[in-house]
Amino acid sequence: MIKALLTMDDVSTRNTPAIIDYLEEKNIPVIMFAWGQNIENFRGEAIYALKKGVIIGNHSYTHPHFSEISFEEGVKEIEKCESVLDKLYEEAGVKRIYRPFRFPYGDKGGDNKQKLQEYLSEHGFDKVDDRNIPYPWWKESGLDKDIDTLWTFDFAEYNIRPDSGFTIEDVFKRMNDTNPYSGAALFAPDSYHMLLLHAHDETEEMVPEYYKQILDECLSRGVEFVKPKFLR
Numbered sequence: 001m002i003k004a005l006l007t008m009d010d011v012s013t014r015n016t017p018a019i020i021d022y023l024e025e026k027n028i029p030v031i032m033f034a035w036g037q038n039i040e041n042f043r044g045e046a047i048y049a050l051k052k053g054v055i056i057g058n059h060s061y062t063h064p065h066f067s068e069i070s071f072e073e074g075v076k077e078i079e080k081c082e083s084v085l086d087k088l089y090e091e092a093g094v095k096r097i098y099r100p101f102r103f104p105y106g107d108k109g110g111d112n113k114q115k116l117q118e119y120l121s122e123h124g125f126d127k128v129d130d131r132n133i134p135y136p137w138w139k140e141s142g143l144d145k146d147i148d149t150l151w152t153f154d155f156a157e158y159n160i161r162p163d164s165g166f167t168i169e170d171v172f173k174r175m176n177d178t179n180p181y182s183g184a185a186l187f188a189p190d191s192y193h194m195l196l197l198h199a200h201d202e203t204e205e206m207v208p209e210y211y212k213q214i215l216d217e218c219l220s221r222g223v224e225f226v227k228p229k230f231l232r
């Protein structure tokens, strides 16, 4: 059996409501991670997601590399996004229960990693339940202890850009790679994944409905999407 929790980064975007509608139609639960700045640009789209019951987590305010900024700057990034999210939930009339966090680029802050984890732990951020992830490297790297939300498989579809040479076929190749250079093989039996996809309008322009192509393939290969759960 292949189980997976879908996460979708860099919301909100123009295309976010269409993505939500598709996920709802296919009964695919999701955690979305938002930049504070993107919410300010596409506020109605983010409210649409909240009203549909989607959990939106913190993905910083301007999406910096946390290893390239100071601890204090990192905290400011997180707090500024928190206050945008608090206001957004309030405006949507939705009670904010869970506060997951994801570092931009999965960059956990280099030398500040430990301090940032302590900050997240002491400020009410929620760890996504990762107890079913079976890959030895998850625990060996200490990811089972971290509060932030990493992933076990990255579709890498954000690489589809004009002149990048990277196409949707490359995404499918990656999905079928039985020995990927990072993360775990997507369709291996007895998998349990945290999947990383993005809500980029730029990708939508290059490959309309790219997320349907990718997720329909997952469904047809027997991936069972699970609801987000948290450890508190």
Ligand SMILES: [Zn+2]
Pocket: 009, 010, 059, 063, 104, 105
């Ligand atoms: Zn991101």
